[in-house]
Amino acid sequence: MRSALTLSAIATASLMVLAACSPGEKTAAAPEAVEAPAAAVEPAAPAAEAAAPAAGPVIQVGGLTGDATKGAVVFNQCKSCHAIEAGVNRVGPTLHGVVGRKAGAVEGFRYSAASKASAAVWSEETLFAYLENPRKFMPGTTMSYVGMRQPQQRADVIAYLKSQS
């Protein structure tokens, strides 16, 4: 009887050793498994950068925050007719320093009668209304630009214009 007990004790002990060994093997393989999620995290980093706020000077108009950095891109819609450099008139007058300027005031530019007669001053607010629908704001203007529907784009381009004075 004693020898039978001893045998069974040895058998149990061996099973325990086997059991202790297999988790050991799994642990050895674990570091490889950990590396994969670490690599999967990397692509998220550029997305976080893109979501960072732009660094341009900002203005408040129409209840929105206009960003000059974004407005510089929106200004591409104006470049076919307007230069931002001082003294450069094209189809339209230079827009250098336009924020705060009286309408129709650029020397040497041939404005429409509507522009010359206008009492408007190009504040952020008047530009916000004008750019949405130039002909509605100033009937008779020769600016043949349909207007900018998106309020955010208007706020951004006005921030850009203000930064260029």
Ligand code: HEC
């Ligand atoms: C197709 C040509 C054209 C495009 C595009 C255009 N403009 Fe003009 N813009 C003009 C002309 C021409 C005038 C002069 C209007 C007049 O005399 O009635 C003018 C006048 C203006 C004025 C008044 C300037 C002043 O001295 O009184 C502002 C401000 C202005 N444009 C802003 C813009 C902005 C911002 C954009 C782009 C979103 C733009 N324009 C796109 C042709 C254009």
